[in-house]
Amino acid sequence: MDKYEILRKIQSEVEGMVQPKECAFLYDCALQCSQGVIVEIGSAQGLSTISMAMASKMGKKVKVYAVDPHNGGGATPDPGWWDMNDPGTPDPKYYINQGVSFTRFWANVQKFGVDDIIKPIINYSEIAIKEYPGEPIELLFIDGDHRFNYVRLDLELWSPFMLPGSIVAMHDSTYPGVRKAINEILPKLNFHNFVEEPVFHATKGQN
Ligand SMILES: C[S@@+](CC[C@H](N)C(=O)[O-])C[C@H]1O[C@@H](n2cnc3c(N)ncnc32)[C@H](O)[C@@H]1O
Numbered sequence: 439m440d441k442y443e444i445l446r447k448i449q450s451e452v453e454g455m456v457q458p459k460e461c462a463f464l465y466d467c468a469l470q471c472s473q474g475v476i477v478e479i480g481s482a483q484g485l486s487t488i489s490m491a492m493a494s495k496m497g498k499k500v501k502v503y504a505v506d507p508h509n510g511g512g513a514t515p516d517p518g519w520w521d522m523n524d525p526g527t528p529d530p531k532y533y534i535n536q537g538v539s540f541t542r543f544w545a546n547v548q549k550f551g552v553d554d555i556i557k558p559i560i561n562y563s564e565i566a567i568k569e570y571p572g573e574p575i576e577l578l579f580i581d582g583d584h585r586f587n588y589v590r591l592d593l594e595l596w597s598p599f600m601l602p603g604s605i606v607a608m609h610d611s612t613y614p615g616v617r618k619a620i621n622e623i624l625p626k627l628n629f630h631n632f633v634e635e636p637v638f639h640a641t642k643g644q645n
Pocket residue numbers: 453454455456479480481482483484485486487505506507508509510511512513514561562563564581582583588
């Protein structure tokens with residue numbers, strides 16, 4: 439199967455929020471990875487995860503760490519923590535239900551035969567970082583909680599592991615929280631070459 443047949447099959451069999459041209463972009467980025475792993479924050483049922491893992495399998499077979507609490511509901515259950523200037527993560531009592539919707543994600547992963555490439559971390563990004571083995575990252579795809587404080591944490595916590603020249607791609611970049619993080623946080627973390635389409639992405643400079 440060629441790239442377009444693979445992507446069409448994934449699109450037709452896995453539900454998700456990422457558009458075909460965005461999956462194609464992630465596929466191309468993943469195919470290029472050879473020096474470090476891929477990390478995805480926000481996998482849901484695995485549409486983008488499997489797109490990247492299938493490419494990795496065609497390429498250098500780098501691992502895809504797939505971070506998602508799979509809590510059955512989506513965002514971090516913390517309505518009070520919204521775009522405040524509060525440093526640090528919310529109270530751990532808000533972190534509930536991890537894993538309840540993991541089964542469907544993993545069934546999709548197995549259907550496409552990429553369970554050897556994908557390494558799930560079933561937790562919220564800001565907690566998952568403590569379980570991460572610390573491998574250098576060549577591609578970081580952020581599609582988790584889109585509120586500013588969480589996108590900021592995604593960037594601040596995971597970017598130290600990113601290799602010079604590696605790519606951060608951010609979904610839903612027109613959402614206010616994501617856009618604010620692009621404008622305010624990425625430059626501070628030494629990202630450059632901002633490109634808006636088909637998925638917003640930027641390149642990490644030298645540390
Ligand atoms: C928009 S969906 C991801 C869509 C997915 N990339 C796709 O291809 O369909 C957002 C996901 O982010 C997850 N999420 C929410 N808060 C998160 C957090 N703090 N860390 C990691 N994932 C989070 C949700 O559980 C949800 O599955």
